[in-house]
Amino acid sequence: MSVIQRVLPPEPPPPALAAGWSASRIIGHLFLAIWIAGSVALFLFLVGSYDSQKMIQYGPGYLSGLWITLQLVIISVVLGAILSVPVALGRMSTNKVFGALAYVYVYFFRGTPLIAQLFLIYYGLGQFRGALETVGLWTFFREPWYCALFAFTLNTAAYQAEILRGAIASVPVGQHEGAAALGLPRNVTFRKIILPQAMMVALRPYGNEIILMIKGSAIVSIITVFDLMGETRRAFSRTFDFQTYLWAAVFYLLIVEALRNLWAVLERRLTRHLKR
Amino acid sequence: MLQALMTWLDPLCGTLGIFRLFPSDSLLACGDTGWGDEIASGVFVTVSLALATLPLGLFAGFMLALAKQSKEKSLRLAADIYTTIFRGLPELLTLFLVYYGAQIGLQNLLSAMGSSTTIEINAFLAGMVALGLVFSAYSSEVLVSAFHAIPNGQYEAGAALGLRRSTTMRRIIIPQLVRIALPGLGNLWMILLKETALVSVIGLADILRQTGIAARVTREAFMFFGLACLIYLVLAMLSSIVIHYIERWAGRDEART
Numbered sequence: 001m002s003v004i005q006r007v008l009p010p011e012p013p014p015p016a017l018a019a020g021w022s023a024s025r026i027i028g029h030l031f032l033a034i035w036i037a038g039s040v041a042l043f044l045f046l047v048g049s050y051d052s053q054k055m056i057q058y059g060p061g062y063l064s065g066l067w068i069t070l071q072l073v074i075i076s077v078v079l080g081a082i083l084s085v086p087v088a089l090g091r092m093s094t095n096k097v098f099g100a101l102a103y104v105y106v107y108f109f110r111g112t113p114l115i116a117q118l119f120l121i122y123y124g125l126g127q128f129r130g131a132l133e134t135v136g137l138w139t140f141f142r143e144p145w146y147c148a149l150f151a152f153t154l155n156t157a158a159y160q161a162e163i164l165r166g167a168i169a170s171v172p173v174g175q176h177e178g179a180a181a182l183g184l185p186r187n188v189t190f191r192k193i194i195l196p197q198a199m200m201v202a203l204r205p206y207g208n209e210i211i212l213m214i215k216g217s218a219i220v221s222i223i224t225v226f227d228l229m230g231e232t233r234r235a236f237s238r239t240f241d242f243q244t245y246l247w248a249a250v251f252y253l254l255i256v257e258a259l260r261n262l263w264a265v266l267e268r269r270l271t272r273h274l275k276r
Numbered sequence: 277m278l279q280a281l282m283t284w285l286d287p288l289c290g291t292l293g294i295f296r297l298f299p300s301d302s303l304l305a306c307g308d309t310g311w312g313d314e315i316a317s318g319v320f321v322t323v324s325l326a327l328a329t330l331p332l333g334l335f336a337g338f339m340l341a342l343a344k345q346s347k348e349k350s351l352r353l354a355a356d357i358y359t360t361i362f363r364g365l366p367e368l369l370t371l372f373l374v375y376y377g378a379q380i381g382l383q384n385l386l387s388a389m390g391s392s393t394t395i396e397i398n399a400f401l402a403g404m405v406a407l408g409l410v411f412s413a414y415s416s417e418v419l420v421s422a423f424h425a426i427p428n429g430q431y432e433a434g435a436a437l438g439l440r441r442s443t444t445m446r447r448i449i450i451p452q453l454v455r456i457a458l459p460g461l462g463n464l465w466m467i468l469l470k471e472t473a474l475v476s477v478i479g480l481a482d483i484l485r486q487t488g489i490a491a492r493v494t495r496e497a498f499m500f501f502g503l504a505c506l507i508y509l510v511l512a513m514l515s516s517i518v519i520h521y522i523e524r525w526a527g528r529d530e531a532r533t
Contacts, residue, residue, distance in 0.1 A: 010299035028343070028351030035357050110467075111512040113473035116484055120505060123491060218366035222477055229368060236442040242380050245373055248363055256364040 049243050058235040063232030074214045076149055087161035109158035115219045122147040122223045148220040159209050167202035205261035211256055216238035287323040318486035326471045329404050333411030340416035362413035367471050375402040375478050403475035411468055418460035424454050455526045462519040483507055
């Protein structure tokens with residue numbers, strides 16, 4: 001026991017001060033109260049305007065719309081991932097022609113609104129009906145569903161190519177050099193050394209991209225695809241009941257939050273060796 | 277005088293405008309025969325909607341970022357709920373919720389007060405509110421991470437100099453915050469510019485709406501929607517040039533290495 005501890009024996013810390021009602025505390029409680037009141041009002045509104053007739057009539061539509069939305073997002077994200085590989089390679093290649101082509105592609109699809117791209121494909125290609133019929137593609141571009149799928153695939157491929165390129169570029173040069181020093185062939189280096197490290201970096205942006213696609217997919221309702229939003233708009237145009245939109249909001253929030261949490265789990269799992 | 281100057285300087289349909297390059301009987305001419313002037317007014321609407329939303333969203337985003345930094349738990353929670361909702365909802369749905377929600381809400385309020393006038397919500401205003409809600413949710417996240425990048429010593433130095441908290445914020449923190457947050461905010465601006473296209477769905481005469489009308493009337497859909505995409509691309513390019521200059525201005529007194 002040192003001298004200082006004999007002279008000044010250790011004391012417990014002073015009791016915490018009672019929290020006063022500071023301005024920020026009042027504002028915080030006020031806003032929380034507004035949120036609580038809002039959610040209670042939402043709940044009461046949804047319960048109060050519960051109408052079994054409408055539920056039977058439009059409920060299944062919502063579920064099928066939800067399924068259409070998920071299908072659209074899953075298929076276009078997977079196809080876009082495949083398409084993004086050559087685009088990302090083009091962006092990274094030293095060949096000027098490939099590089100410029102990939103750059104223009106990515107710049108166009110990232111610089112214009114998705115809804116304008118959708119209109120360009122759905123309405124714009126309809127103008128070339130004769131030409132499309134002769135090559136046998138008209139049955140594809142006639143359907144709003146396929147047009148939406150096509151537009152979304154092209155769009156997400158551009159975004160995913162940039163994610164992929166950024167992730168691969170983020171792997172330090174030393175990793176390439178180390179693999180070369182070990183005498184590994186280039187494809188093994190890429191598959192076993194570069195890609196796993198790049199994927200860790202890319203995981204979060206990929207998750208964000210999927211969420212953006214889910215949210216962006218709502219616009220297909222405008223070209224008469226009956227996804228979740230399309231079913232909502234149909235139900236609203238027939239009933240003029242505002243709860244149709246509130247139900248859609250609940251559904252979208254649930255999907256996005258579920259995906260966000262799933263992604264957080266996935267990220268913890270993949271980076272568990274980095275945790276101290 | 278000012279009017280004359282404005283028409284002369286108008287980059288699309290002014291005396292030196294791009295659409296003037298087309299012959300007067302072409303589809304893109306300015307005037308009664310062509311669609312140039314309609315599209316030019318659409319560009320004006322799009323740009324003014326984005327510019328009007330920006331200060332609204334930035335201010336709300338800054339307030340949210342401050343709330344997320346607060347020591348007060350309830351304030352943080354309230355701000356987090358806000359971000360969760362407006363980052364999770366599709367922008368189109370937010371727009372419909374604001375547009376029809378305000379319309380139905382006001383209608384009910386008026387009929388409760390005994391009036392029977394029908395209400396039409398201004399599409400520009402609804403778009404501004406909806407896009408502002410989304411923009412503020414995203415920008416608050418950018419600003420929070422920028423706040424985290426500023427070391428605590430900066431606040432302590434301000435306190436040590438005897439500056440008030442508001443002065444510390446204004447003279448020490450915000451100049452650094454702007455520099456750090458600018459790239460993120462620039463991205464959000466690009467997203468905002470593209471999202472304004474959604475407002476055409478509720479009838480605001482923006483680029484997409486005007487080109488859509490032109491496409492339907494002339495049956496030249498590919499040309500007009502391609503033109504719309506091109507205009508958005510040009511707007512994005514112009515924005516990235518402006519953002520570059522703002523970044524250079526904000527970093528003007530940063531130490532050169």
